[in-house]
Amino acid sequence: MSWIVIAVVGAATILFKASGPVLLGKRELPPRVASVVEVLAPAMLAALVVTQTVGGDRELVFDERLAGVAAGAVAVWLRAPLLAVMVVAAGAAALIRLF
Numbered sequence: 001m002s003w004i005v006i007a008v009v010g011a012a013t014i015l016f017k018a019s020g021p022v023l024l025g026k027r028e029l030p031p032r033v034a035s036v037v038e039v040l041a042p043a044m045l046a047a048l049v050v051t052q053t054v055g056g057d058r059e060l061v062f063d064e065r066l067a068g069v070a071a072g073a074v075a076v077w078l079r080a081p082l083l084a085v086m087v088v089a090a091g092a093a094a095l096i097r098l099f
Contacts, residue, residue, distance in 0.1 A: 002052060009048055013041050068093030 020029065020037065029037065053065045072089030080088065 006048070009044060013044060016040070064093040064096035067096045 053069050068089040071092035072085050075085040075088040
């Protein structure tokens with residue numbers, strides 16, 4: 001189920017981003033619309049991450065996934081490389097699941 005959601009969100013993002021050049025051609029977007037378009041994809045990705053992290057069967061689930069995301073967020077805040085962020089997040093989640 002979650003892979004279907006990821007595929008649909010990805011396809012919708014690609015279609016949304018492609019619709020601008022296709023519909024507008026060489027015209028510029030108004031500044032207000034351009035600022036919304038710039039933050040739309042990251043906002044959708046953040047919403048997907050939160051939903052997959054704490055979403056359960058019609059309830060909120062706080063488990064090792066949330067700790068992994070939090071550890072990854074700290075690593076991002078410390079400006080770690082992407083690979084290190086992923087290792088830190090996975091390691092934190094694995095350690096908590098172990099105990």
